[in-house]
Amino acid sequence: MNKIREDSPEYLEKKRFFDSLMTVYGRKTVLEALQDSSTFIYRLHLAKSNKTASILDEIIELAKSKGAEIVFHDRQALSRISKNANQDQGVAADLQLRGYALYDEFLSKSHSQKNYTLLALDGVQNPQNLGMIIRSACAGNIDGILLPQKGNAQIDPLVIKASAGTVFRAPLLRCKDLAHALIDFKKNGALVCALSSHATKELKKFSPDAPCIYVLGNESEGISTEIFNLCNEKICIPMNNGVESLNVAVTAALIAFK
The missing domain is CATH 3.30.1330.30 (Ribosomal protein L30/S12)
Incomplete structure (x- = not known):
């Protein structure tokens, strides 16, 4: 043979x-x-x-x-x-699934979209958080979720339940390595944004005139150094009453409905 x-x-x-x-x-x-x-x-x-x-x-x-x-x-x-x-x-x-594809397929078709908004997940390991992020992205103004094959929670019954079934129609863009995927998107004109408490630009006032990818980091450690260094924009969500940060799924919802 x-x-x-x-x-x-x-x-x-x-x-x-x-x-x-x-x-x-x-x-x-x-x-x-x-x-x-x-x-x-x-x-x-x-x-x-x-x-x-x-x-x-x-x-x-x-x-x-x-x-x-x-x-x-x-x-x-x-x-x-x-x-x-x-x-x-x-x-x-x-x-x-209709929304489940490799990221380069999205890139090859993105020329037909003047601007698009993506979420990129860098080490989101809690299945409930992943499911809620998918649900918010599917309901809101998000064109895709960059989901690396390793480093994040895997699609399992807990994720599916937390997503309320939206995982079956959500725009999930798979990649082997998030850094390589983000570099490819940047080469094609996309802005890559990190949420940082030290940034001066506020999310609600940020209106990019180019395709934009918001990176969401690990629940305890945030965005990895490698990915943070790839970001060309730093965005903050102002906090009141001494609150230091928001749950990653809540942050995703704020971005999705910005």
Whole structure:
């Protein structure tokens, strides 16, 4: 059998497709995802050891109606797919979501948008915070969320619950490395903004005349030094009554509805 070269167009196209998929797990989570009309399911993964249950019957019927491939695995193989053997409940699904894409795809289309506003997440590790950020971005005036593959909370049932299901239609832009992605955006004319208590520009008075990316940092340590040094704007949210900072999800909501 001929092996596909890793630099061949065929391989790269296939890799981009699989990189565009989001894997979710857990019976209720998968069921809710399949009930959303906007989701396309590529493959449903089930444990061979699953016992008969009405929720599994419903999941299988929905997956079939959406044209999904259904694959049965032993428990060890399924745990490698879900990456959470303790909580997958014998079910995982590979989904292709309408707002879930690689960041360079957004960049290639951004020339048609004069200005856009993105959030970039640099080490947001609390699943509830991530879910609430996604919910605010989806409801507000945010065109995308730059979400690195590592360093942030992963999309799991807690994130999906905190997002109130908006994760299935939110504009999530995946990147392997946030610094590299931000450099690419800057090369294409975007401003990269850090929220800093030491800044003199106030968020409510900041009206950029170019595409803008607001970076949200880790819950305890804030924005990493590497990412902070890439930012070409520093913005503050004035605080009263001795309050030093806001929860990262609250900050995201203020930006989304600015």
